[in-house]
Amino acid sequence: MCPSIYTDSQSAICLLKQRKPAAGYHLKEKFTTTLSHAIENPVATEETIRAKIRWIPGHAKIPGNEAADKEAKKAAKDGSSPKDQLPPALHKRLPFSVKAHRSSVVNKIGEEWRSDWEESPRKAMFDAMGESFPFKTHHELSRTLTRAQTSLLLQLRTGHVPLNKYLHRIGKIESSRCEACWNSHEEEIPETTTHYLFECRKYRTERTQTIDNYLSGSPRTLGNLLGDEKGAKSLMRYIARTKRLKATFGNVTPSKD
Numbered sequence: 001m002c003p004s005i006y007t008d009s010q011s012a013i014c015l016l017k018q019r020k021p022a023a024g025y026h027l028k029e030k031f032t033t034t035l036s037h038a039i040e041n042p043v044a045t046e047e048t049i050r051a052k053i054r055w056i057p058g059h060a061k062i063p064g065n066e067a068a069d070k071e072a073k074k075a076a077k078d079g080s081s082p083k084d085q086l087p088p089a090l091h092k093r094l095p096f097s098v099k100a101h102r103s104s105v106v107n108k109i110g111e112e113w114r115s116d117w118e119e120s121p122r123k124a125m126f127d128a129m130g131e132s133f134p135f136k137t138h139h140e141l142s143r144t145l146t147r148a149q150t151s152l153l154l155q156l157r158t159g160h161v162p163l164n165k166y167l168h169r170i171g172k173i174e175s176s177r178c179e180a181c182w183n184s185h186e187e188e189i190p191e192t193t194t195h196y197l198f199e200c201r202k203y204r205t206e207r208t209q210t211i212d213n214y215l216s217g218s219p220r221t222l223g224n225l226l227g228d229e230k231g232a233k234s235l236m237r238y239i240a241r242t243k244r245l246k247a248t249f250g251n252v253t254p255s256k257d
């Protein structure tokens, strides 16, 4: 008796041709045992079984193949048939392939990490920082900055920081002008992020000791400040000393200050 088996699985055919133990080899043994039962010759071995394995294209409306596909999907969805209806070789649970198991665990961890990261405000900041952002991974980032510092940096970068220009734009206050400059010089200067960080006369001393000290002559830009951790810290130090955003972010002084 020489049965023919048709399959659309090229990897199964490769495995059956495989002479040396490889990933999935235990499945080949199960297959041989099951086949020998099927041809009612329990002592048949791989060498003595004569069976033709033929490849057929999948999803080509070949009735037998469609039926097998349907059964396979059913098994994947509803689980295995009762034990007594299975061929003897399949009564015991199939061992895991260590390699397949490992890569599925690694994938799962990767997926979980990615979905946490996608939802994290730190990612939004990381994206907003673009290439100028100094920290290579979010692990480094989380170690270096507190939550408040992180969201502050994000808001500075996106311009959604609670300074008058933004507060006016979202309808929270009447005027976008910098009150400090208005009080001392009666000048209507909108309090933008740039004005607050780099221009406002009220914070000249604080700026000299922190931002300017770090930049030592380089142009005053957020990008230049966020070139490395030291720069980011000098920015935090400036903001902490001006106390301008304290109501929203608390004390953002870097830890080693």
Ligand SMILES: [Zn+2]
Binding pocket: 178, 179, 180, 181, 182, 189, 195, 199, 200, 201, 202
């Ligand atoms: Zn000002």
